[in-house]
Structure formats: C-alpha cells, structure tokens
Amino acid sequence: GIQVEQSPPDLILQEGANSTLRCNFSDSVNNLQWFHQNPWGQLINLFYIPSGTKQNGRLSATTVATERYSLLYISSSQTTDSGVYFCAVPTNFGNEKLTFGTGTRLTIIP
Amino acid sequence: NAGVMQNPRHLVRRRGQEARLRCSPMKGHSHVYWYRQLPEEGLKFMVYLQKENIIDESGMPKERFSAEFPKEGPSILRIQQVVRGDSAAYFCASSPTGFRTGGQPQHFGDGTRLSIL
Numbered sequence: 001g002i003q004v005e006q007s008p009p010d011l012i013l014q015e016g017a018n019s020t021l022r023c024n025f026s027d028s029v030n031n032l033q034w035f036h037q038n039p040w041g042q043l044i045n046l047f048y049i050p051s052g053t054k055q056n057g058r059l060s061a062t063t064v065a066t067e068r069y070s071l072l073y074i075s076s077s078q079t080t081d082s083g084v085y086f087c088a089v090p091t092n093f094g095n096e097k098l099t100f101g102t103g104t105r106l107t108i109i110p
Numbered sequence: 111n112a113g114v115m116q117n118p119r120h121l122v123r124r125r126g127q128e129a130r131l132r133c134s135p136m137k138g139h140s141h142v143y144w145y146r147q148l149p150e151e152g153l154k155f156m157v158y159l160q161k162e163n164i165i166d167e168s169g170m171p172k173e174r175f176s177a178e179f180p181k182e183g184p185s186i187l188r189i190q191q192v193v194r195g196d197s198a199a200y201f202c203a204s205s206p207t208g209f210r211t212g213g214q215p216q217h218f219g220d221g222t223r224l225s226i227l
Binding site for chain 2: 031033035041042043045048086088091096097098099100101102103
C-alpha cells in the first residue's frame with residue numbers, strides 16, 4: 001500500500017505566524033484530504049484536493065499530484081488552530097479506503 | 111445537523127464485555143467506513159460497507175470484531191470479549207459514492223472513545 005509522510009512532526013508557533021505543512025505520498029493518487037483533529041479529538045474536514053489549489057479563509061492547500069506532495073498553508077495563526085493535522089489518500093489508486101499520514105502536531109502560543 | 115452521527119461519544123467496558131458502536135451516515139450517503147485511532151497515532155482503516163454488504167474488511171482483526179450496515183438503521187461495529195488493547199477512538203465516515211464511481215470525500219463523525227477497564 002501507499003506510504004504517506006508528513007512534515008514537520010511538531011511545530012510550535014506564536015499567534016499570528018504563518019506555517020506550511022507538507023504531505024508526501026509514495027504513489028499516484030486520485031484523491032487527497034486534509035483534516036484537523038482538535039484538542040477534543042474531533043476530526044474536521046479541511047480540504048478535498050486531489051490536485052490544484054483551494055482556499056478557505058486563512059487556510060489554503062495545494063496538491064501537485066505529478067510530484068506526489070501536498071501543502072497546507074495556515075496564515076495568521078490563532079490558538080484555535082492548535083491540534084494535529086492529517087493528510088489522507090486512497091490506499092491504492094481508485095480505492096475507497098484511506099491511508100492517513102503520520103500527522104503534524106501544531107501548537108499556537110498566545 | 112446532517113453530519114455523520116456516532117454514539118455513544120464515550121464508552122467504558124470491563125475486560126470480557128461486549129462493545130457496540132453505532133454510526134448513522136450523512137443523509138443520502140450509502141458508503142460507510144470505520145477507522146481506529148490508537149493513542150498518539152493516526153487513523154487506521156478497518157472496514158468499508160455499503161447497505162447490507164461488507165465491501166472490504168482487510169483492516170479488521172480476524173477475531174472478536176464484526177461490522178454490519180443493515181438495510182434500515184445505523185451501521186454497527188461490534189467488539190466481543192474486549193481487551194485492554196481495544197482502548198482507542200473509533201471513527202466512522204460516510205460518502206455518497208466510492209472513489210471509483212464518483213470521487214467524493216469522506217465525512218467523519220466525532221468518534222467513540224472506548225476505554226477498557
């Protein structure tokens with residue numbers, strides 16, 4: 001099955017800072033999702049982005065499928081952005097089950 | 111709220127008891143997926159179901175675990191004779207179609223936190 005690596009594993013930032021989170025995957029994908037797991041454990045859908053760029057408020061994401069990576073940008077960080085960010089891709093091309101990355105733990109300090 | 115509904119949010123069981131976790135997919139979604147998250151780890155796929163059918167159970171432990179998605183009612187993940195290692199968060203997701211047929215994202219519920227005493 002596909003391998004999914006995220007970097008950095010941990011990130012500590014001051015409120016107001018910008019950040020870039022990376023997701024590398026080992027094989028071709030036709031789908032990719034970004035999630036935020038908040039400190040209460042809830043999993044929040046951020047983006048469904050198999051290719052191209054999308055923006056939603058202070059967050060944006062870019063997937064370059066041909067080079068097998070995706071980036072999540074967070075601008076003007078707020079303390080509510082703290083939590084773990086996961087990317088997930090189909091385990092095999094065209095498959096339904098998702099393989100999750102290792103996650104990036106983001107801590108925003110007031 | 112038309113989101114994926116899971117209950118209970120928290121479930122405590124003693125070793126040897128049975129645990130039943132329920133998941134109602136989003137309205138109009140006929141594909142259900144169960145994932146397990148062990149402490150400090152990412153989510154791992156367990157099983158993929160459509161109404162009355164198990165499509166892929168390659169991530170399910172061979173013993174004690176079973177899942178169903180009946181024609182009427184929620185999907186159920188059942189764990190018999192629970193052990194301490196079953197302590198985890200169990201997430202359910204749903205989609206209107208599978209990736210092969212439509213390429214739709216999976217929408218996740220808030221999870222059930224299972225604790226084994």
